[in-house]
């Protein structure tokens with residue numbers, strides 16, 4: 023279902039009217055985690071200033087450590103909905119458990135499946151049934167074929183509004199959190215009709231790498247990028263070191279403009 027073979031044209035996924043794929047280039051930005059109404063609104067303002075058309079933000083956080091901030095849950099979803107009301111930005115947010123899909127889908131415009139859940143087949147089927155576009159991150163140890171098979175689980179439920187997201191894979195290299203597999207973008211685009219975007223924040227894990235990796239994503243022909251921004255990263259409850267700062271937004275906006283010119 024997601025293979026390019028039986029599709030003449032590339033899929034364009036509409037997230038509350040914002041297109042991803044085809045001739046469009048889309049920037050998604052926002053905080054890694056929703057922490058407070060003020061922080062989320064300020065991050066949305068930063069995302070807009072950086073040229074983003076969709077707001078990201080996690081209310082349910084899949085953390086490696088059970089002692090780390092796990093997200094605000096439904097309270098975080100309510101904050102996102104309020105910020106959407108205020109800014110007009112549609113929201114992309116992660117769901118980590120099949121049991122929560124209905125609730126998260128009642129707030130979200132796009133459901134994110136994170137790297138750790140790429141092969142959580144019950145979750146994939148549940149998001150496939152939810153009637154919302156899905157952002158499917160590549161498992162950090164998954165082959166491209168496994169990633170596409172995960173997308174197939176969603177598609178099988180009648181939902182072809184799927185965007186693939188390369189977010190770095192595990193390698194022997196320790197200088198970056200994960201290794202951005204830039205070649206996965208054209209490979210997945212050749213194999214599948216689905217849009218493919220890149221997450222330079224979670225792959226590099228460091229602020230200094232986000233804009234260079236974004237440029238690489240644009241150069242390789244990605245359909246968009248998803249980046250973390252935070253008004254006060256030093257106080258962030260999750261992944262502060264990779265969040266772009268106010269001072270980075272002009273360059274992000276230029277990159278977004280480049281994306282628009284290329285489209």
Ligand code: PEP
Nearest residue numbers: 080136137138159189224
């Ligand atoms: C995220 O985007 O918030 C996230 C946790 O990403 P990943 O699943 O790629 O680690």
